[in-house]
Amino acid sequence: MARSSQTFVAVLGALSTGPMTGYEVRAAIADVLGxxxxxxxxxxxxxxxQLEADGYIRRSIxxxxxxxxxxxxxxxLELLRASLSEPAQPRPPRDPRLLxxxxxxxxxPAAARxxxxxxxxxxxxxxxEYALIRAEIDLAQPGEVYRAMTLSYGEQMAxxxxxxxxxxxxxxxxxxx
Amino acid sequence: MARSSQTFVAVLGALSTGPMTGYEVRAAIADVLGxxxxxxxxxxxxxxxQLEADGYIRRSIxxxxxxxxxxxxxxxLELLRASLSEPAQPRPPRDPRLLxxxxxxxxxPAAARxxxxxxxxxxxxxxxEYALIRAEIDLAQPGEVYRAMTLSYGEQMAxxxxxxxxxxxxxxxxxxx
DNA sequence: AGCAGCATGTAAGTGGTTACATGATTGT
DNA sequence: ACAATCATGTAACCACTTACATGCTGCT
Numbered sequence: 001m002a003r004s005s006q007t008f009v010a011v012l013g014a015l016s017t018g019p020m021t022g023y024e025v026r027a028a029i030a031d032v033l034g035x036x037x038x039x040x041x042x043x044x045x046x047x048x049x050q051l052e053a054d055g056y057i058r059r060s061i062x063x064x065x066x067x068x069x070x071x072x073x074x075x076x077l078e079l080l081r082a083s084l085s086e087p088a089q090p091r092p093p094r095d096p097r098l099l100x101x102x103x104x105x106x107x108x109p110a111a112a113r114x115x116x117x118x119x120x121x122x123x124x125x126x127x128x129e130y131a132l133i134r135a136e137i138d139l140a141q142p143g144e145v146y147r148a149m150t151l152s153y154g155e156q157m158a159x160x161x162x163x164x165x166x167x168x169x170x171x172x173x174x175x176x177x
Numbered sequence: 178m179a180r181s182s183q184t185f186v187a188v189l190g191a192l193s194t195g196p197m198t199g200y201e202v203r204a205a206i207a208d209v210l211g212x213x214x215x216x217x218x219x220x221x222x223x224x225x226x227q228l229e230a231d232g233y234i235r236r237s238i239x240x241x242x243x244x245x246x247x248x249x250x251x252x253x254l255e256l257l258r259a260s261l262s263e264p265a266q267p268r269p270p271r272d273p274r275l276l277x278x279x280x281x282x283x284x285x286p287a288a289a290r291x292x293x294x295x296x297x298x299x300x301x302x303x304x305x306e307y308a309l310i311r312a313e314i315d316l317a318q319p320g321e322v323y324r325a326m327t328l329s330y331g332e333q334m335a336x337x338x339x340x341x342x343x344x345x346x347x348x349x350x351x352x353x354x
Numbered sequence: 355a356g357c358a359g360c361a362t363g364t365a366a367g368t369g370g371t372t373a374c375a376t377g378a379t380t381g382t
Numbered sequence: 383a384c385a386a387t388c389a390t391g392t393a394a395c396c397a398c399t400t401a402c403a404t405g406c407t408g409c410t
Contacts, residue, residue, distance in 0.1 A: 004399095005369060006273050013280045023389050037276055038269035040371060045391055066378070066389060081283050087295075088273035091398095092215035096183050096265035098330060099214055103190045104323045106258050112323065118264075146281045146289065149345050153275060153338075160337035161330075168326050181371095182397060200361050217399060222363055243361055243406070268371095 006088065007043045008051060012072060012080040015057055019071035022048050032147075035126070035154040051076065113172055120165035126158040183265065184220050185228060189249060189257040192234055196248035199225050209324075212303070212331040228253065290349055297342035303335040 014020065014028045022045055029039050048070060051057045056076035061068040072080070097119055104112035130151060137144055137151075191197065191205045199222055206216050225247060228234045233253035238245040249257070274296055281289035307328060314321055314328075 006271070006276060007369085009273075009276060009280075013276070016280070016283065021389065022391090033276065033279060036270050036272045036279075038271060041389095041391080042371060042373095042393095043369080049391095065391090077283075080280070084277050084280055084284055085288060088277065089299075090272050090274065093213050094183070094215060095213045095267050096186075097267065098327050099183060099187060099190070099210065100261050100265065102210060102213075102323055102327045103193070103257070103261055106193065106254075107261055111262060122266075145348070146279055149348075150275050150279045152344075153341055156337045156341045157334065160333045164330055164333045167329075171322070171326075184397080198361065199363090218361095218363080219365095219399060219401095220397080226363095242363090 006083075007039055007047050008056075009080065009083045010037055010039055011044060011047050011051065012056065012076055012083070015070055015072040016077065016080055019060060019069040021067065021069050025070070033150075035130070036150060109172055113169060116165050116168050116172070120162060120169070123158045123161035123165065127155065127162070130155050130158065183260075184216055184224050185233075186257065186260045187214055187216055188221060188224050188228065189233065189253055189260070192247055192249040193254065193257055196237060196246040198244065198246050202247070210327075212307070213327060286349055290346060293342045293345050293349070297339060297346070300335045300338035300342065304332065304339070307332050307335065 010029055010033065011025055014025045014032075017028070020028060022041075025048070026039060026041060026044050029037060029044075048057065052059065052070070055073060056079050057070045057072050059068045059070060097115060101112060101115050104115065133151060137147065187206055187210065188202055191202045191209075194205070197205060199218075202225070203216060203218060203221050206214060206221075225234065229236065229247070232250060233256050234247045234249050236245045236247060274292060278289060278292055281292065310328060314324065
């Protein structure tokens with residue numbers, strides 16, 4: 001269990017909050033971790049099988065394959081804690097929008113403006129998504145400290161992107177009067 | 178040339194600034210696009226062969242395999258421009274540090290603090306790296322508008338991360354007096 | 355002579371997405 | 383009865399990394 005694939009961490013993490021079907025695991029990851037994590041079914045189901053085979057999770061109804069929920073076992077919790085304490089750095093960045101912006105000389109200022117507008121837009125819609133989430137969990141009981149932190153991370157990043165895009169757009173229009 | 182792999186875009190982009198060996202293409206990408214893009218040799222060399230076979234780039238000394246530089250052809254420039262104008266969204270996010278932070282309840286506040294400190298640290302070192310780069314290109318002639326924009330993007334993000342990490346650390350220590 | 359850095363490549367493996375196929379359950 | 387959504391899976395493919403192997407050039 002050396003480096004890389006963190007899928008099982010996300011899955012175990014999800015199951016650490018309660019029993020779920022594979023489908024629900026995916027929904028939980030998409031809903032709750034959605035702004036900084038992603039898993040597809042093609043990853044989740046094999047991972048569930050592997051974790052089950054290794055005894056880190058078990059089915060509520062051992063025989064049935066459809067509709068039975070998975071729950072984390074003691075050794076699963078142990079594995080989760082061990083994995084969480086291992087250091088992990090994000091993989092090398094690859095932002096195709098910045099790549100396009102960098103070489104925007106090839107296309108001219110109109111294309112650059114369009115790109116920036118698009119990035120601005122996506123930051124803004126991210127922000128309003130976060131606002132919705134915040135409205136929901138602020139009403140719930142606290143103890144969600146860490147969840148609030150990851151959410152505010154998203155907000156900060158989106159805000160910074162918005163400001164950056166605006167500054168760039170301003171620069172571009174002031175240049176080409 | 179439907180979706181996905183943007184490696185050839187980065188390679189063509191690099192070669193659009195002048196002829197280079199494969200080795201130099203890699204160095205150029207690492208040095209100049211480094212804070213938002215990454216390619217390994219295992220990607221670059223096959224891509225160069227493919228682009229050459231398709232006539233998008235050519236060798237300065239057709240026979241020699243080692244030491245001869247590649248230069249972009251007219252159709253290569255065309256392909257670059259076409260690719261740059263195609264829309265592209267970044268792939269789904271996957272930040273293992275946020276994943277760890279989110280489930281930090283499993284490890285306790287000390288681990289969370291360590292994680293935040295580490296993220297703070299990496300943001301700070303990114304910032305000082307950008308400062309170095311900026312010192313170099315501000316002295317050069319302007320016309321580097323887009324390069325400056327991608328650089329300031331990195332700076333803004335790093336600054337936002339720094340502030341966020343500080344705020345989180347403050348929150349954690351005020352909580353556990 | 356020997357080392358550092360330039361230069362080129364490939365094979366194996368991993369991590370992940372996509373597309374497809376199937377069927378159960380619930381609501382209208 | 384039909385549609386939507388819940389639910390599970392797999393095979394093919396893609397993008398990318400890693401590790402390895404090789405040799406050249408220039409410096410000291």
